[in-house]
Amino acid sequence: MVRVLRSLLFLGALVTAGASVAQDVGERADLVGGADISLIAVSGYESWTDGLVGKLRFSDDGVYLGRAFVDFDGRLTDTLKASFAVEAYGDDLGNAVDLTEAFLEWRPVPRSANRYRVKVGAFYPRISLENVESGWTNPYLQNSSAINTWVGEELRAFGTELSWSRKPPSLDGRQEFGINAAVFWGNDPAGSLLAWKGWSIHDRQSRFSDKLPLPPLPQIQPGGVFEEQDPYVEPFREIDDSAGYYVNLEWRIANRLLIRAMTYNNEADPTAHDSGQYAWYTEFEHIGLQATLPGGVGLIAQWMDGSTVMGPNLGGGIHPVDVEYDSYFALLTKQWGSHRVSARYDNFGMTQNDSTREDNNPESGHGWTVGYRYQMTDGFALRVEWLSIKTHRCAHVYYRLDPTVTEEQAQLTLQLRF
């Protein structure tokens, strides 16, 4: 209850601040604020947010302020936009209020069928096809897929993204090809949480200075191989002073089909560490697909396959933590006026190449999520959602838990937007 009251206090402050800013922003800015308040019924292990390995965000039944946020787009000039998003959470994983994104974007007026864009700042890599509403929220389901949950947990580019796209007039402008290439810093510990905690399904995004708890792994305890590791991860820290990159290709046919494919590599030096945080060499390939099926049914599918390693090369290219991970999901959604029904199947897995004792990270699992959203007014929506995740993870035995577990969550959520 204290948590709820404290959360509502944050919300009140945010709404007041947001409303007073909204008075002044006028024509050249768009400001969206909001809050999600959820009634949660949950079964499963204690949540990773409370320091264990549960894949859901909440450990106990209750009423929670899932988020309060402000998403601001200000046009400094006709072609230069400043954006930031602020999230307030009632948990103890960071400041009460903190940024999730902050960047400048330059969009020169196209002089031909070619379009150029430049982004500078801290922003999400172009991966999620689910988190497309203000504040990186998900219009289809409250809890994002395993892939996009991880993107929200550990990925953020602090750097520059250059984009080129072209709508060839010979193809009626219906088809569009694009490339986004980014160079970034400050995402070196990314991979820690994924390897040591595993995949998750929830709706929490990490803010810039959040400290995300790690499960109490034997090897990060005093005397363990990684005893220098803090009991938490600061995923956006710069450890080795070297840049990472991603390149994303996109092909779009009007509103019918979108395909994107990315290669990502944070190019971190896996031997580097700095005051309690290690750099993890993390790379993956990603493919995303969004299509309109007959009957106005929407399909979103994403697939990710990658690896993350930490520590020195022990020979044969094997590192003390050496993990390969993959996940895919397919989501179907259908809207009837102000009603929307969506369902998603997630599949995720992890294997390891190392044989470090008491650092057993493989897992496999899948999840089902079904949700309904009723958009009553522009500012008010009601959501009902149920999700179930079945996991097998050997490391559960370190915490005297059954390696195989089914975790379930039912929730009723009020979404307020202003």
Added chain:
Amino acid sequence: MPIGLYEKLRRAILAGLLGAQVLACAFAGTLEVTVLDPADEPVPDVAVYVSYASGGPKTMPGTAVMDQKDTRFVPHMLVVQKGTSVEFPNSDVVAHHVYSFSKPNNFALALYKGDPHDPITFQHDGIVTLGCNIHDHMLAYIVVVDSDAYGKTGKDGRVAIDLDDTAKDATLHIWSPRIRDKKVSRAVSAASQAVTFTLEKKLRPAHDPGEEVLQWSEY
């Protein structure tokens, strides 16, 4: 012998009637144009216009509106006479930044909400492709024609064009972003009361065929 007032009046009325009749003859030709796809299905939203080898339009260009609603241009295609002034009101709550790079009709309207901008007068014929620099998916066309005989096919694939039959060597043109045929014009005369274009090549899919295609959000 000077004519009387009655005779003057009679002649004036006759001349007037005669003149009116000649004028009526000059604009009497109505051309029924039908556009069909290779399967003989009607093709809606095709721009249809007539050009003349000699003699330009006799009607002054007017005004037209290209609206923006639900982050879409409405209509998706506008056919206007050269010299027409087109307004671009924004009926959305979000700002738009409308532009066209179609030279020589290229322009940009600084970021706006509501209707703060003067209309754009299109002084050159040709296809003007419109976009919004904020919402990349927004796309529309303005077909600027050097003619006052033009229209757009309806759902039945038909449109009636008023033809100036005093002009010689008239050519009928059709245009749509969906059409892939090379031959999109043919000679017509006042005697051609009905013309059917049957396209040889399959059409490209419609850009926005309605509710069947989802409006995906973008972050």
